Amino acid sequence: KLPASVTIKEVGPRDGLQNEKRILPAADKIAWVNRLSDTGLSYIEVSSFVHPKWIPALADAAEVFAGIERKPDVTYAALVPNLNGLERALSAGADEVNVFLSASEAHSRKNINKSIAEAVQAVKEVTQQGLAAGKQVRGYISTVFGCPYEGAVALDTVERLCEELFSFGIYEISVGDTIGVANPQQVELVLERLLRSFPAGQFAMHFHNTYGMALANVLKSLEAGITVYDSSCGGLGGCPYAPGASGNAATNDLVHMLHKMGIQTQVDEDKLLGASRLIEQKLEAALPSHVYQARKHQ
Ligand code: HMG
Numbered sequence: 001k002l003p004a005s006v007t008i009k010e011v012g013p014r015d016g017l018q019n020e021k022r023i024l025p026a027a028d029k030i031a032w033v034n035r036l037s038d039t040g041l042s043y044i045e046v047s048s049f050v051h052p053k054w055i056p057a058l059a060d061a062a063e064v065f066a067g068i069e070r071k072p073d074v075t076y077a078a079l080v081p082n083l084n085g086l087e088r089a090l091s092a093g094a095d096e097v098n099v100f101l102s103a104s105e106a107h108s109r110k111n112i113n114k115s116i117a118e119a120v121q122a123v124k125e126v127t128q129q130g131l132a133a134g135k136q137v138r139g140y141i142s143t144v145f146g147c148p149y150e151g152a153v154a155l156d157t158v159e160r161l162c163e164e165l166f167s168f169g170i171y172e173i174s175v176g177d178t179i180g181v182a183n184p185q186q187v188e189l190v191l192e193r194l195l196r197s198f199p200a201g202q203f204a205m206h207f208h209n210t211y212g213m214a215l216a217n218v219l220k221s222l223e224a225g226i227t228v229y230d231s232s233c234g235g236l237g238g239c240p241y242a243p244g245a246s247g248n249a250a251t252n253d254l255v256h257m258l259h260k261m262g263i264q265t266q267v268d269e270d271k272l273l274g275a276s277r278l279i280e281q282k283l284e285a286a287l288p289s290h291v292y293q294a295r296k297h298q
């Protein structure tokens with residue numbers, strides 16, 4: 001039996017734009033986040049407070065946070081790698097802090113210049129101080145379904161990282177298929193394993209659509225009882241430190257599938273179409289979302 005409703009966490013302004021060659025002015029990002037806020041989405045990851053040399057496209061995170069019009073029922077979250085990032089996110093007024101680490105050593109090194117053990121320590125510090133500042137903290141685990149440098153990733157490592165992250169007070173772990181290599185059978189196996197130890201309500205799924213499997217993987221996750229999904233408006237996205245990574249699951253495609261299946265989201269598909277048109281015009285490049293491309297001239 002599938003869930004009756006699903007929460008979508010929109011990561012386009014962060015995961016989407018971090019991988020774009022074209023760097024948009026803050027005003028365009030602000031306009032996009034404001035349009036996304038009007039679609040009914042309850043959660044938007046607005047930007048990240050990482051080192052601007054590593055992710056130049058998001059160097060203006062503070063300006064974007066300062067410029068958006070906030071709706072009371074929307075959570076505006078920020079991705080944060082360390083205490084320096086946390087400080088910047090708190091002064092920018094992020095509602096919620098998202099920390100991240102990788103389940104493979106090689107990706108961890110390339111992405112944040114830290115071993116997994118060092119990353120766990122950084123996540124612990126950021127979580128403690130984020131909670132002390134009154135913020136909820138969410139955690140991403142990357143490369144759960146495969147690493148661009150190492151290939152297969154041990155489920156033991158993933159399970160141990162979940163245990164640690166939850167013990168720090170992280171309320172939800174987003175299980176990341178960073179380079180989009182997961183298949184539905186693997187999703188079933190991974191969730192079977194994780195849900196033996198932890199409740200389904202503590203996980204979100206974060207699929208990338210590199211091989212076109214994102215929605216099939218969502219369906220498997222729905223069957224396993226997962227009700228929170230990360231996706232990106234128009235299907236933008238990818239991690240620059242994960243070669244081969246491409247767009248996130250497209251919010252447009254996800255919402256379309258869920259609504260057709262009678263599963264509620266709070267998202268208005270027409271308003272989402274408008275938000276997608278806006279970002280496609282700003283980027284001057286066709287968005288990968290199938291539903292968007294099918295509907296954009298309607
Ligand atoms: P580092 O060079 O090892 O940093 O980078 P450091 O701690 O040695 O510090 C070096 C300098 O950076 C210092 O300045 C720090 O102050 C400064 P200096 O003293 O030389 O003048 N610094 C900072 N400046 C601004 N903001 C900060 C910050 N931290 C230190 N937060 C670091 C380490 C983590 C900072 C770097 O590697 C980095 O920023 N990495 C980010 C990479 C990234 O954003 N990747 C994409 C996001 S993850 C993802 O996409 C996956 C996900 O979507 C899930 C999935 O799909 O799986 C979440």
Ligand code: MG
Nearest residue numbers: 015178238239
């Ligand atoms: Mg991602």
